[in-house]
Amino acid sequence: MMIKPAITLVLLLFMGLxxxxxTTASAMDGLKTSDVEIRAxxxxxxxTGGYLTIHNHSGxxxxxxxxxxxxxxxxxxxxxxxxxxxxxxxxxxxxIEIPAGGMVELAPGGLHLMLMGLTRTLQAGQMLxxxxxxxxxxxxxxxxxxxxxxxxxxxxxxxxxxxxxxQSHSHSHSHSKSGS
Ligand SMILES: [Cu+2]
Numbered sequence: 788m789m790i791k792p793a794i795t796l797v798l799l800l801f802m803g804l805x806x807x808x809x810t811t812a813s814a815m816d817g818l819k820t821s822d823v824e825i826r827a828x829x830x831x832x833x834x835t836g837g838y839l840t841i842h843n844h845s846g847x848x849x850x851x852x853x854x855x856x857x858x859x860x861x862x863x864x865x866x867x868x869x870x871x872x873x874x875x876x877x878x879x880x881x882x883i884e885i886p887a888g889g890m891v892e893l894a895p896g897g898l899h900l901m902l903m904g905l906t907r908t909l910q911a912g913q914m915l916x917x918x919x920x921x922x923x924x925x926x927x928x929x930x931x932x933x934x935x936x937x938x939x940x941x942x943x944x945x946x947x948x949x950x951x952x953x954q955s956h957s958h959s960h961s962h963s964k965s966g967s
Contacts, residue, residue: 817845860904894942
């Protein structure tokens with residue numbers, strides 16, 4: 788009976804994967820993404836912002852180039868720029884570079900996923916999914932938590948608890964913004 792040890796081994800490997808969780812599994816190619824946090828919408832609103840952090844533990848820079856979500860007819864990667872003293876959103880056609888060994892934070896008031904053409908009202912507590920595409924061809928299908936603006940933790944140091952990378956991430960906190 789050679790079969791049983793083999794099955795046991797496979798089971799152990801499988802349980803090991805489960806135990807280490809999605810974060811580790813998705814970090815195997817060097818990109819480590821947080822869950823996405825999405826700003827809840829009021830009825831009638833057709834656009835909102837999504838936020839997350841992306842760490843690149845590989846030796847090569849990558850680039851976030853695409854975002855899709857089944858609840859949004861159109862999705863883009865946006866930044867906020869100052870123009871004549873006013874903060875405006877601008878689509879980043881070339882995406883966002885994730886430096887080798889670095890990280891990028893998409894947070895309220897700065898870089899964000901722009902989710903447009905919403906097909907329904909997004910209420911706090913809902914769980915959705917967002918898919919990201921990188922220039923390297925890597926993709927991530929991520930859980931997206933709909934949250935009230937005050938509860939969005941990305942950018943408030945509420946994400947990535949545990950490890951303290953001190954990369955220069957430009958914190959552009961602006962809690963009064965409602966445009967994204
Ligand atoms: Cu935007």
